[in-house]
Amino acid sequence: MKTVSFLTKKLGFGLIWLLLGLGLFSCEPDPIEIDLPAHEPKLVIATQVFPAKYMVVQVSKSFSSLAGDGKEMNADTTFLKTLAVEHALVQINFNGQTETLKHVRNGFYVSRNIPQHFQQRYTLTVRDSVSGLECTAATEMLAPVNFEKLEPEVKRTEKDTTVTLHFTLADPGPERNFFLISLVGANRKNLLPKNKIGSFNAVQEQIILVNHGAFTNGKYEGKERLTLETSDTLLVSLSNISEPYYNYLQLYQKSGSLMNQLTGEPINLPTNIQNGYGFFSAHNPTAQVFKISER
Template identity: 30%
Template sequence: MKTVRNIFINNRVCSVFCRQFLIVLPLIENMFAKIHHLLLIICLSLLIYACFPEPLDVEGVPSPENQVVVNSQIVPDQFLAVSITRNFSALTAGPQSNIDSFLTTILISDLEIHIRADGQTYIMDSVAEGIYGLDDLPQEAGTLYELSFINPYNGDSTRASTTMMEFVGFESLETSLLVNEFDTLLDVQYSLIDPQGKNWYMINVQELDSSIDITNRPFTELINDENFEDESYQSSFTVFFRDFAPQDTILISLTNISEEYYEFLELRNEQRYQFISELGEPVTYPTNVINGFGFFNAHLPDIRIIQADSL
């Protein structure tokens, strides 16, 4: 008998990328001397969103064909980071896996990754195994970014493109702790100024500590401007399935995102309500990568760091 969860987690290798990024943090700091330690932690936190449901014993499940998985993160006015890994299934790794050993089997190195923007082609630097960085890429709203490299599994070109969305930040942000007999929740009240045109937003809430837990993804609130286009918008939400405490350091970020990434996150959010995951159907997540999986993004988050004891 083999242990397998009902959802293949090809799209979640970006959370593994976060763990590896922490391992090579000194190398990144030497390479990009202007990057502050806090910005690196923020970058990693925005990428963490792995989830491990309870296992289901089955047998005879075939392994997927090897394919590359692309994930990216921009730190505003600092750098672009891209991870290239191979896909893996729930048969390959689980909550009891040795993450450090597992990383060496999925990270893909020695690639020449090109980024084209504003008519100029940049070659990304290899920061560490499977991780590539670029610190001189122009970051302008409306710019089209095109990523390309040779896929080591089939010899064809893997490509992806994304447009940097207009920066939208919090107009106001207030938080408070909600204590009940079971746990302590976080209430978030916010407002933003919605620019012209259709827009889609995500707000991520993530507790930060010295060890990044790849099984603990951020709480994500999704918003679209269908009902409030081109005006100030105020709303609130409660972060559940968490237990906050005084002295907790919490990251809250607002990002104007693309429609296709919004649809990806919407599908992912639907899965968080399936308490009995074995009864849910397998999910195939969308991708903007040609000849690969994952998502290539160039979003500019408005990042706030708060202390729970000051709420």
């Protein structure tokens, strides 16, 4: 999958060169015409596996960054809905069987009949009957993992309530392992000062990535200060993910907003989608729910 760095980010440099040009030359240079190739849309894939044979696949379309201002489009829910692919044939092949997923809405396709055979190979095929676009991908189902310790610490004052999430992971084996922690009902905004990062986009605020290099003596102990959303229910999930998917999420965090994930140029993100963008991952999370008001 590819993302985009919008031209507005280069505006400051452009103004500097413009002023230098006016000072050095007495005449205006002839304009240079740039012929950019037309953007060719492709399908964008995201997947999730849930217990009890559930699998969800989201299908959308990429678009050109030249279509408009990225920030404005990112806030335009009507425009975002136009990217959803609503008339696709989405199928998963596994163990000699083929399951067709049911369309729900907003580009989401769901099946309740896909057994979770760990180390089993799953192949995705998507064909959009409206645009004619199609793509395919394959992945391996990874075994679920659990937190060794997971506990939110709640502190209340007259002004506000803060929550610090304490967690411990145990390395499941000698091989290289990669983990995805997802947050629902809270975020990590304006945190992690050690990284000198002042703010995060929605995806960055809601996921934590941990790799094998962070473990000491087979353990990883972490803590995250969280900002609660309107609900006081916090859901924390943990997934064992593949190294390619980990690398994809790392770059996804750095690349910016949802707009950047759907555009077609010019920064490459790793992908396992043939003739498309995104990532087909069969990671299976384990989750815990905490009622913060009761703690």
